[in-house]
Amino acid sequence: MQFENTLAFARQLDAEDKLRKYRDAFHFPKIEGKDVIYFTGNSLGLQPKIARQYVDEILTDWADLAVEGHFHSDKPWWDYHERLAGPLAKVVGAHIDEVTVMNTLTVNLHFLMTSFYRPTAKRFKIICEEKAFPSDQYMLQSQVRFHGLDPDVAIVEVKKREGEHFWRTEDIVDKIEEVGDALALVLIGGVNYYSGQVFDMEKITKEGRSVGAFVGWDLAHAAGNIELKLHDWDVDFAAWCSYKYMNSGPGNASGIFVHERHLNKKDIPRFEGWWGTKKETRFLMKPEFEPMANADAWQVSNPPVLSLAPYLAALQLFEEVGMEALIEKRIRIVAYLEFILHEIDAEVDTTFEIITPSERGCQLSVLLHGGGKALFDYLMKEGVIIDWREPNVIRLAPAPFYCSYEDMFRFGQILKQGILEIGSV
């Protein structure tokens, strides 16, 4: 499609947008009475309006039923998390048994490492991407040290090539082959938080498993953003947070995936708690742990239903819309944003560079040269909510659920004005 950088054209795209009505399903922050242009759905998704109703329901049941709410509310609390597994399985391409919701993301990665990082004298190395999200780096380093190993030896980072902003799949594959028999685990962020690059998860998983390693993915920036087929790709495990593209609320619960070949096994090492033991016998309070036959075996504590309520509300919207429609709009709106950026770049005498490769999801990362921070401040002041990553990158993620094409056009106009006022970016 031939795009145009005009308000009329943007409005025409909005008129054709099948998801248009969902903008109104979310609360938009306002600046000077006007909806902001929200580009940080990759950081914290907007609040679905129905979230409050779901939370109120729990508060009401708590007030009216107190402890009886565990078993006798409309949505009983003791297995509340089970309601999320079905919709989530569709979002990440899994069987319902392979998915559950618990804890928060880094906590879950730690828990999953007890099952999937089992170093031996020979096989103890972990491959990850260089400059992984810091929490993942700390998690990996502390896990390695916990096993009495040296992170400098055990953690092998795949580097980007000189002058490039993205990882090449062949470099990851070569590294997997090079580490070979010593490789215990591959753990990478499926969509890179900084550049927005989408990794070839299918190929990397296949390669990692072919040398006998486990392969796991941090899907913080992938869940609800790109097509995932965790089961078919044979991924061993994955975890994601829900507050970005999944719109579940700040710091909210994480989802996990464990491939069915690891389910229902008594010999798999795992840190266990009472919510992972069989439902049928849980309240017999027996001393032996009998794992649930699904990913719930990794559950430790009873579910934090007040957090799960807005997550369930958000998932209801995913159920209604479906990943296919979200991805279709995401592809188009990101392409339109890219077009607008190129148009503005050509109209003003400036240099900025989109560092996101063509393997991308919702996010475009723009490297500014020169006085980028001043432009960032200008945009924020004008109601464009973006984020800044050192040394000179702004990240723009037009979440398809609620961003409009008109937002993209308006953003372009504000960007242009900012560049003209500031001089250089």
Ligand SMILES: Cc1ncc(COP(=O)(O)O)c(C=O)c1O
């Ligand atoms: C890629 C990635 N991994 C891990 C985390 C940490 O998430 P949490 O604080 O929920 O553990 C984030 C948070 O933004 C992230 O983007």
